[in-house]
Amino acid sequence: MTQAQLAQRQDPLLAVRDVSVVFGGIVALNGVSFDMHKGQILGLIGPNGAGKTTLFNCLSRLYQPSAGDILMEGVSILKRPPHRIAEIGIGRTFQNVALFANLSVLDNVRVGTHARTSSDIISDSLRPPWVRRSEASVNKKVHEILGYLDLEDVAHATVSGLPFGTQKRVELARALAADPKILLLDEPAGGLNHEEVHVLGELIRRIRDERHVTVLLVEHHMGLVMSIADHVVALNFGRKLAEGTPGEVQADPDVIKAYLGSKDQ
């Protein structure tokens, strides 16, 4: 491919290339490929056991694919340890909320800036001016994000005592504090009621538009995915079943069969 051709096609921000994961003898993912483009909200759907979470864990480097590659801006992420994923701009939330339970909302979000700051234990103990300045800028950024997600009122509260929906927003705030280019959301609608899901959908869209974050949404909640995703990838039994706009995927006979079962069964 020539340079001109490369420039013509917009390079994907994140490219999943023939990723397979095998656990023991079980093939959890079988040659899955798709691209994510800048500014997209990509919905990853599929019935239970389809391999959504496995793929998610490959992207966050908790699992090592047995074959294939994952490229972030053209560079493989598979050689990076899990703790060096945040620094290249991949942020995530967790399915059942994984906050630092004994810390305040403020501190949880401050931890989110870890990948964007640097320090060492000696400087941190002695607090020279540069550490103070760095802390001040961290605080400024954290308060901006708390304001953005309407969390200022609970800034000093310990997270373990907050309602589930609020905890989910704290997790979003923590992920945003690392200035991610891509935000991986693992079933964000889980445990939320109808009204809350609607609000969450609006919020995800707003984050994409205003903070220029590309979003990968792994979700069971079809309503949410179909209403906010630009592009949908459907998985089943570890394979890619269909890909396209929400409308196309919804109309795909294989997808309908996977979700509703076919007459032959």
Place this chain on the structure above:
Amino acid sequence: MSAAVEEVVTEAPAVEAVPKRAMTLGTGTSLTVLALLVVAPLFVKNFIIFQMTMLLVYGLAVLALNILTGGSGQFSLGQSAFYAIGAYTSAILMEQYNVNYVLTLPVSGALCFAAGFLFGQPALRLSGVYLALATFALATAMPQLLKLNFLEPWTGGVQGLVVTKPDAPFGLPMSQDMWLYYFTLVITIAIYIASVNLLRSRSGRAFMAIRDNEIAASAMGIDVALYKTLAFGVSAGITGVAGSLGAIVVQFVAPDSYTITLAIALFLGMVVGGVGWLPGSIVGSAFIIFVPNIAESISKGLSGAVFGVLLFLVIFAVPHGARQVAIVCQQALAKYKRR
């Protein structure tokens, strides 16, 4: 006694770590405590001054354990080993190589930091009770290592080493004990402030993030293995400085002064002071220094049993230690002020 200790060990993981904001004292309280610590020795006898110095020394060692357990969520019953390394480093440097006692402290700190950091590497694979057991092995091994024959020219073997008590410098008109007290006080305050700074900083937040959720911490870019071993290093380093000060104050080091009993005492001190609450360290230290004496004054023959009962009472009444008492006092005061 052993039953009481067991109770503490199994109880401890259930003790919730405190949020960082509550890890320190307000300015007013801090200044009051400081004023008391500065003025008190002027009115008491030398022996009491000696005990107050030991209060600070053990306070430092408990503080060190608090950073490890309360901060990063790792257990250690091996603190006596790092305390011993610090004590011997100072004793050997002072007695065999005529190094000034002040200069031996940073050496001990650095050496113990390195020892703790290295010990933290294998300990990474362990957590909770298993980590406590591994560190327990370290504590049981240390006295025997110090008795090894080929180390005898430096360590003095089973006999240990006698350490010369330093005089007050610049011809200051105060007794050796009083000078050592103020010297220890300055070091303690410096380390306390540095520790508070550390826990309030990026590194401290990384420790506490790991304590609360390792996978999430890693997703935020925290190198879990690095920060866990750093916490071990910092804790060991401070314990080493405490050991050095202890050796200078007691004027004697011997292998059997640094057995597992010391490690357990420090652990007790941490629980009684409140896990994760740094100011509680001094309360915990007071408990492990004075309560055995109180127990002995109640019954000479059964002092161990009395100590056990007293410990039970404290754990039963205030499972979160001195921190809980402090919170109750604060609430009572707030209520009184509102009226």
